[in-house]
Amino acid sequence: MVGGGARVSAPSAAAPGETPPSAPADICLILEGTYPYVTGGVSAWIHQLVGALSELRFAIFHISATRGETHEPRYTMPPNVVSLVDVGIHGGDEPAVKGEAAGPAAWEAMWRYHEELKDGRNDGLADLLRQVSPHAGAGPSVHDYIYGKPAWEIVRRLYESRAPDISFLDYFWTWRFTHLPIFRLLHAPVPEASVYHTVSTGWAGFVAAATRIRRGRPLLLTEHGIYSRERRMEIDQADWIYVQRQAPMTLSAGPGFFKELWARLFERLSRITYAHADQIVTIFEGNRQAQIRDGADPAKTLVVPNGIDPGPLGSLPRIEPAPGEFRIGFVGRVVPIKDVKTFIRAVKIVTNTVPGARAVIAGPGDEDPAYLEECRALAAALGIADRMEFTGRVDVKTIYPRIDVMVLTSISEGLPLVILEAFAAGIPVVSSDVGACRELLEGRGPADRALGASGLVTGLADPAATARAILALAQDGGLREEMARAAQARVRAHYQEADLIRRYREIYRDLRQAR
Amino acid sequence: MAGIGFRLKRLIVEESASGWLRAHLYGAVLSAGPWLLSICTLASLALLSRELIGDAAHARFQAVVVYTYTFSLITTGAAHMVVTRELADELYLGRLGALVVAYRITIAATALGHLALGALVYALMPGLDPILRVFGVMLLVVVSCTWMVMIFLGAAQDYASVVAAFFVGNAVSLLAALGLGRVLGSAGYLGGFLVGQAGILFVLCARVEREFTAERLPGTVDLGRAFRRYPELIAAGVFYNAAIAVDRIVFWAASTGRPIVGWFHASIYDAPIFLCYLSVVPSLAIFLVSVETDFYDRYREYYGVATKHGTLRQVLEAKRAMTECLRDSLRRLLVVQAPVTLLAMALAPWIASGVGLDRLQIAILRCGLVGALLHVLALFGGIVLLYFDRRRAAAEVAFVFLVANALFTIATVWVGPRAYGLGYPLAALLGCAWAYHRLEQTLDDLEYLTFAAQPMNPEPAAVESSQPATA
Numbered sequence: 001m002v003g004g005g006a007r008v009s010a011p012s013a014a015a016p017g018e019t020p021p022s023a024p025a026d027i028c029l030i031l032e033g034t035y036p037y038v039t040g041g042v043s044a045w046i047h048q049l050v051g052a053l054s055e056l057r058f059a060i061f062h063i064s065a066t067r068g069e070t071h072e073p074r075y076t077m078p079p080n081v082v083s084l085v086d087v088g089i090h091g092g093d094e095p096a097v098k099g100e101a102a103g104p105a106a107w108e109a110m111w112r113y114h115e116e117l118k119d120g121r122n123d124g125l126a127d128l129l130r131q132v133s134p135h136a137g138a139g140p141s142v143h144d145y146i147y148g149k150p151a152w153e154i155v156r157r158l159y160e161s162r163a164p165d166i167s168f169l170d171y172f173w174t175w176r177f178t179h180l181p182i183f184r185l186l187h188a189p190v191p192e193a194s195v196y197h198t199v200s201t202g203w204a205g206f207v208a209a210a211t212r213i214r215r216g217r218p219l220l221l222t223e224h225g226i227y228s229r230e231r232r233m234e235i236d237q238a239d240w241i242y243v244q245r246q247a248p249m250t251l252s253a254g255p256g257f258f259k260e261l262w263a264r265l266f267e268r269l270s271r272i273t274y275a276h277a278d279q280i281v282t283i284f285e286g287n288r289q290a291q292i293r294d295g296a297d298p299a300k301t302l303v304v305p306n307g308i309d310p311g312p313l314g315s316l317p318r319i320e321p322a323p324g325e326f327r328i329g330f331v332g333r334v335v336p337i338k339d340v341k342t343f344i345r346a347v348k349i350v351t352n353t354v355p356g357a358r359a360v361i362a363g364p365g366d367e368d369p370a371y372l373e374e375c376r377a378l379a380a381a382l383g384i385a386d387r388m389e390f391t392g393r394v395d396v397k398t399i400y401p402r403i404d405v406m407v408l409t410s411i412s413e414g415l416p417l418v419i420l421e422a423f424a425a426g427i428p429v430v431s432s433d434v435g436a437c438r439e440l441l442e443g444r445g446p447a448d449r450a451l452g453a454s455g456l457v458t459g460l461a462d463p464a465a466t467a468r469a470i471l472a473l474a475q476d477g478g479l480r481e482e483m484a485r486a487a488q489a490r491v492r493a494h495y496q497e498a499d500l501i502r503r504y505r506e507i508y509r510d511l512r513q514a515r
Numbered sequence: 516m517a518g519i520g521f522r523l524k525r526l527i528v529e530e531s532a533s534g535w536l537r538a539h540l541y542g543a544v545l546s547a548g549p550w551l552l553s554i555c556t557l558a559s560l561a562l563l564s565r566e567l568i569g570d571a572a573h574a575r576f577q578a579v580v581v582y583t584y585t586f587s588l589i590t591t592g593a594a595h596m597v598v599t600r601e602l603a604d605e606l607y608l609g610r611l612g613a614l615v616v617a618y619r620i621t622i623a624a625t626a627l628g629h630l631a632l633g634a635l636v637y638a639l640m641p642g643l644d645p646i647l648r649v650f651g652v653m654l655l656v657v658v659s660c661t662w663m664v665m666i667f668l669g670a671a672q673d674y675a676s677v678v679a680a681f682f683v684g685n686a687v688s689l690l691a692a693l694g695l696g697r698v699l700g701s702a703g704y705l706g707g708f709l710v711g712q713a714g715i716l717f718v719l720c721a722r723v724e725r726e727f728t729a730e731r732l733p734g735t736v737d738l739g740r741a742f743r744r745y746p747e748l749i750a751a752g753v754f755y756n757a758a759i760a761v762d763r764i765v766f767w768a769a770s771t772g773r774p775i776v777g778w779f780h781a782s783i784y785d786a787p788i789f790l791c792y793l794s795v796v797p798s799l800a801i802f803l804v805s806v807e808t809d810f811y812d813r814y815r816e817y818y819g820v821a822t823k824h825g826t827l828r829q830v831l832e833a834k835r836a837m838t839e840c841l842r843d844s845l846r847r848l849l850v851v852q853a854p855v856t857l858l859a860m861a862l863a864p865w866i867a868s869g870v871g872l873d874r875l876q877i878a879i880l881r882c883g884l885v886g887a888l889l890h891v892l893a894l895f896g897g898i899v900l901l902y903f904d905r906r907r908a909a910a911e912v913a914f915v916f917l918v919a920n921a922l923f924t925i926a927t928v929w930v931g932p933r934a935y936g937l938g939y940p941l942a943a944l945l946g947c948a949w950a951y952h953r954l955e956q957t958l959d960d961l962e963y964l965t966f967a968a969q970p971m972n973p974e975p976a977a978v979e980s981s982q983p984a985t986a
Contacts, residue, residue, distance in 0.1 A: 149960075152967040159827055167824030172966045180971065 025059035025082055027508060028193030030211070032063040032204035036073035036084070039364060039393075040333060041417050042199060042224050043075065045306060051078040052501040056508065059083045059191035063203050066091050087188045089181035089203060099141025106132045106139070107150040114158060122271040122295065126213045133186050135214050145183040146176060166257055174258050178265050186210060195220060195511045198273065201227040202266055205273030212276045218511040221277035222304075224414030225435065226290045230337075231266040233412060235259050237336075271295045278514065279507060283415040284436030285444065302507075305436070306415045307500035310424035310491045312397070318426075319402040324356035326474045329403030329427070331396055331418040332410070334365040334372045339432075341378055342409040345463035348382040350470050357387065357474065360403065364393040400425035404480070405473045410434055411460055419455075420495050423487035428480055429455035430469040432462075440490075448494060454487035548674070549665070549681045549715075551796060553584065554789050556685040556711075558870065560692055560704065567693065572701035576692075578779035579651050579705055585760045587659040590632065591625065592756035595662065596748040601741035602670045612734020615727045618667050620738060622660055622720070629659040640777035646702040647776075650709055657713045664716065667723045676722050684715030747906035754913035755897070758946070759890070761917060762924040762939050763788060769928045771935075784935065787876045790866065791883035794859045798852045798891045805844040806898075813837035814902065821965050830962055838958050841899065845892075856888045875932055882936030889943035890916075896950025900957060903964065908953040916946030 029035075029050075035043040050058050058081045064071060067088030077084070109131045116124045133139030145151045155175050163171060185207040190196075197220040198208035205221065212219040236259065274280060274296040281302045282288050288301050321327055328347055332338050340361065347359040365372030372390070379388040391399070396418075400406075406422040406429045413435035420440075422429050431437040438457050443449035456469035473480050557580060564573035598621055605613040633652035637643065643651070668677050688711025695703035742749065763785060766772060772780035817833040819825075825833070859866070860881050867877045893916060900909045923938030957964065 146971060147967055149963060149967070152963050155967075156827070164828060165826055168827040168830060169822060169824055169966070176971065 023057075024192035024194065026056040026194050026512070028059040028061055028191050028196050028211075030061045030063075030190070030196060030198040030204045030208040032200050032202055033065060034199065035062075036060070036075040036077055037062065037064065037071040037086070038367070039074050041306075041414065044417055045224070046199060047075050047077075048497065049501065049504055050081060052497070053505060053508070054078065054080050056080060057082045059193055060085070061188070061190050061207070062086045063185070063207070064088045083191050085189060085191060087184065089184050090177070099144050100139055102132055102140045102144070102150070104150075107154060111154050111157060114154070117268055118162075122268065122275045125209060125272055125276070129186075129210060129213050133210075136187050136189055139186070142180070142183045142187060146180060163257065170258060174261055178262065182206065193217065195508055197222065197508075198277075199224070201270035201273040202231065203269065205277075206269045209272050209276035212278075218278040218514050219276055220279045220281065220507060220511055221273055222281045222283075223287065223291065224283055224306075225412055226270075226282075226287055226294070228263075228267045228270040228294060229290070230412050232263045233337075235262045235266075238262075267294070274300075278511060281507070284439050286436065286439070287414065304500060304503045304507075305495055306417055306420065307495045307497040308417060308420045308424060308491065309497045310420075310488070310495075313400060313421055313424040314426065314488060316397060316401045316425060321402075321404060322356075326350075326354050326357045327403045327405075328357060328359040328470060329399060329406045329422075330359065330361045330363070330408075331399060331406060331421070332363045332408070332416075333367055334361060334363055334375060334390070335368045336371055337410060337412055339409045339411050339461055340371075340375045342432075342461050342463050342466060343407055344375060344378050344382065344384070344388065346407070346409070346466035346470060347388065348384050349463060349467035350474065351384060351387065353471055354474050358389070359384075359387060360389045360391060360399060362391045362394050362396065362399045365390065366393075396421060400427060403427060405430060405470055407466060407470060408432060408437065409461075409466060413437060415440065420491055423454055423491040423495070426484040426488050428473055428483035428487060430466060430473065431455060431457060432460045432466070433457045434460065443490065444494070448490065451489050451493070452482065452486040454483050454490055548678055548799075549661070550584075551793060552678075552681045552685045554792065556689050556708075557581075558789075559689055560708070562870075563693060564696070564704070568696045568700050568704060572696075573704065574781060575647070575701040575776045575779075576696075576704040576708070578775040578781055579647065579654065580708065581781075581785065582779050583651070583654050583658050585763065587629065587655055587662065588756040589753060589760060590629065591659050591662045592752035592754075593749050594621070594625070594742075594752070595666065595756075596752040597741050597745050598663065598738070599666050599669065600745055600748055601736070601738060602666060604741075605736065606670060610734055611727065613736040614667070614670070614734070616734050617736040617738060618664075618723055618727060620736070621663050621666070625660050625663045626656050629656045643777050644702060646699070647705060650702060650705040654705065654709050654712065657709065657716050661712070661716045661719065664719045664723060667727070668719060671723075671726050673722065673726065677719065680715050680718040680722070684711045684718065687711035687714050745906060747910040751897070751906065751910040751913045754910060754917045755894075758913055758917035758920050758942075761921045762942075765921065765924040765928060765938075769925075771928055783873070783876055784879055786870065786872060787880035787936070788883050788939070790870065790880060791887040794856055794884050795852065795887045795891045797855050798848055798888070798895075801848045801851055802844070802891070802895050805847060806895075809840050810837070810844055813840045817961075818965075821962075827962070830965075834958070834961050841958075845895075848892075848895075852888055852891070856884050859884050875935060878933075879936035882940050886936075886940035886943045889940055889947045893943055893946035893950045896947065896954050900950065900954055903957050903961065905953065905957050908957065911953065912946055912950040915949040916942055919945040 029046065031046070034040065035046040060077075060081060060083070062085065064086055065088065067090065071086060073084075109128055113124050113128045116122075140148065140151070155172060158175070159166075159168060159171050181203050185203060188207060190207060190211045192215070195218050196208050196211050196215075198204045199222050201221065201223065205227070208219055208221070211217075238259070271294065274291065274294065277296075277300065279302060280291060280296050280300045281304050282291060283303065283305050285303055288303050291301055292298050328350065330338075330340065330343050334340050343359075343361070347357065350357045361375070365375075376385070376390065379385045400422065404427070406418065406427050408416060408419065408429065408431040410416070410432055411434065413432075415436035416431075419429050419431065419437065423440075429441060431441060441455040441457055442453050443451060456472060458465040458469050473483070557577060561573065561577065564570070564576075567573075568576075598617065602614060602617060605611075605617065630652065633655035637648040637651050640648075665677060668674070688708045691707030691710045692704045693707065695707035697703070699706065763782070766782035766784035767780035771782045771784065773782065775781050813833070813836050817830070817837045820829045820833045863877050863880050863884075867873075867880065872880065893912060897909045897912045900912065920938060920942035923941045925938075927934040927936070927938045
């Protein structure tokens with residue numbers, strides 16, 4: 001069905017290649033680059049949700065970046081995960097097989113669909129799929145899309161109508177790289193389920209929308225961060241997109257033409273997901289507004305904040321600092337989006353004033369080893385390597401009791417669980433003003449704000465501002481205690497895991513009954 | 516790279532993504548040139564033989580030589596184009612070490628294979644005297660190795676050496692044959708001829724050794740992989756060489772064949788057809804020059820624009836210029852070749868009386884002249900198809916030519932003497948039509964083939980060199 005790219009396994013039996021149970025799952029999670037293969041906030045959230053809703057049977061459809069790579073799950077999945085399918089979308093083997101022939105009308109429909117997208121209409125996918133690819137495996141094969149003449153004609157027409165002055169070689173290969181995942185996903189074996197739940201837009205959102213159309217089952221979208229915006233940031237920094245290969249004589253587009261093409265693709269995938277989701281959930285108000293700006297129907301949107309069980313962290317015995325010592329914590333993956341370098345620079349500034357300042361960076365660095373190395377090198381260059389501890393993957397319960405302030409310097413976040421954890425542990429937080437962080441630190445709504453601030457908000461990528469905030473807390477024990485109290489009160493009042501679980505149980509129930 | 520031969524150096528410096536394409540071209544021309552020189556040698560021997568060794572002895576000698584040439588082309592045809600291509604791929608990757616290895620493997624395998632084949636055939640064939648058998652086996656080995664060694668000189672584009680070697684070698688063949696023939700009859704003739712041909716092989720081998728092994732370069736080569744990768748080239752090589760021989764084979768095998776010695780036959784068809792090939796020498800020269808100069812420049816320009824970030828409009832413009840240039844080349848070729856062919860047809864009776872052909876053979880000669888013209892046009896169409904890496908289409912052209920030539924020639928033999936010779940031009944016309952039909956399609960679809968037919972994940976070694984568009 002799919003050219004050998006999908007690996008299907010029943011995780012409870014742990015036998016690779018085993019087919020999923022024939023009974024459809026209650027919920028099929030459609031995931032991209034996350035649970036159970038990649039650790040992180042979203043993965044932790046999924047693990048928590050699935051584990052807590054033990055009465056529901058979950059299937060997981062996971063999209064990996066690279067084809068043919070074998071992954072080891074990083075989580076022990078709860079027994080109610082009944083099947084796991086992993087599909088790689090980039091690279092890998094040649095798309096081999098021939099598919100069903102599509103008539104001229106079908107190819108013309110594809111062309112019209114692209115014209116509609118250009119005109120800002122995102123609801124044509126249902127009609128298109130009915131004509132061209134009503135179910136996975138139907139319609140032209142991936143091979144036909146990539147190598148076939150009718151597909152070539154569409155690309156040629158797109159080029160001539162959109163960007164006739166740009167390097168055709170780069171246009172064509174950008175088209176291939178952007179569309180190969182789409183074609184593969186159109187053929188991917190998404191498990192049967194009563195409700196589909198995608199935890200991002202993008203590729204996962206696209207295959208979720210296609211599944212919604214093909215199976216007629218309700219689709220729930222939960223977006224932690226706003227996918228299209230995160231992608232745009234990545235793309236702006238990407239060095240693999242053909243900026244430098246641009247011909248100097250092109251007229252129609254600046255050097256960022258191909259970056260714009262990629263960014264627009266992800267925006268469109270988001271819009272398509274919004275258009276086909278029955279319910280659109282995000283974790284804080286700011287994100288909900290962003291979704292609405294990007295085309296989500298306000299009536300479908302809902303905020304369900306993340307939550308934790310504050311009990312265990314709240315009852316951890318604190319390890320007091322040595323006299324004169326001040327312990328700054330960073331909890332999270334060591335990756336560029338967390339801007340660990342700003343954290344390191346801020347720590348350097350703090351040590352100028354507080355000689356006893358020490359820092360711990362607690363989180364895995366294996367996702368981007370080169371970046372980890374750069375961070376270590378930066379700490380060494382700033383002369384603070386001896387007071388900067390990189391723990392690698394670690395149980396956070398051993399970290400929170402021995403830090404006095406937790407710092408977040410991310411350039412993008414949703415609603416970071418680490419802030420909730422720090423709150424539960426009674427630790428004030430210094431955070432960049434991204435995602436839900438301001439709502440978390442200063443309160444959302446009047447009742448919440450009345451609890452007082454539980455941390456200090458700073459600008460992005462601003463080591464001096466971060467350092468000032470850390471110093472404010474380092475030098476004012478009273479403020480620290482005040483904020484710690486507010487933090488614990490806030491997490492108990494508004495960010496309880498039990499509330500989150502209850503809300504999702506209701507949403508799933510309502511969607512299942514909707515049919 | 517101090518020791519590497521001058522020509523190879525130039526080839527590499529030229530970042531010759533399409534070196535192999537040109538290699539095919541040189542291959543075609545190179546095998547034609549020596550073929551023509553050999554025909555001259557054989558013709559001279561034929562003219563001088565009557566009072567020297569007598570007609571019957573000469574016929575035996577000539578049959579062995581003609582059969583050796585004919586069938587060695589077919590047996591080496593299976594490997595000829597594949598090795599040509601593999602060599603160019605390696606050359607493109609700058610792996611000179613691989614060339615030496617490929618060369619030695621190829622020559623050793625060809626020699627051993629044909630030694631075994633020749634020994635088997637001549638052992639089983641009745642009615643030959645032993646010296647003739649031994650010389651026959653040796654000639655088969657020498658001639659097949661010569662075809663293969665020319666690939667390597669073609670890769671080095673060293674056709675001057677080839678022509679010089681053949682010129683001198685054939686002169687030696689002629690003199691030695693005359694000398695030994697006086698003493699030993701047909702075996703002496705063959706032995707003398709063999710000396711010259713073996714001399715050619717040794718000179719060519721020495722030339723290759725000097726060119727490729729000037730510096731000790733480590734290298735390995737996987738010829739088996741090349742054969743698996745390019746089955747269409749195996750087919751094209753066998754079909755083409757069988758196609759150019761099948762009409763003569765039909766005439767030998769049918770009632771028109773005169774048994775000469777053992778299994779070898781001759782027919783009235785042989786002499787006029789060999790003469791016809793001489794008439795297309797101008798075409799070969801023109802094609803070589805115009806493809807090498809104008810067309811090749813446009814071809815490079817096209818792939819340059821396509822791979823160096825040109826717009827589609829620029830790509831199509833370059834394609835138009837290239838197509839135009841190709842048409843010009845063909846026009847120029849016809850302008851020269853057509854009068855030559857027509858003149859030869861008009862002069863056929865005089866030519867015939869000069870070389871001793873009868874009336875029936877004059878008719879065959881006239882048909883053959885038209886056939887040869889169409890044949891070279893089909894051949895050039897096939898070579899241009901290979902320029903665009905349309906291996907399958909090239910194999911199809913050869914296949915059409917082969918089947919048509921076999922069927923039409925059988926039909927003409929069946930109809931009788933008034934139809935003799937019509938098979939070859941008709942078959943060549945069909946091959947020609949198929950070649951230009953496929954070429955037309957290729958040029959129509961060229962930008963599609965250039966971009967969309969490229970694999971998503973190129974296999975590192977081969978595809979890079981064979982696919983100029985994304986290399």
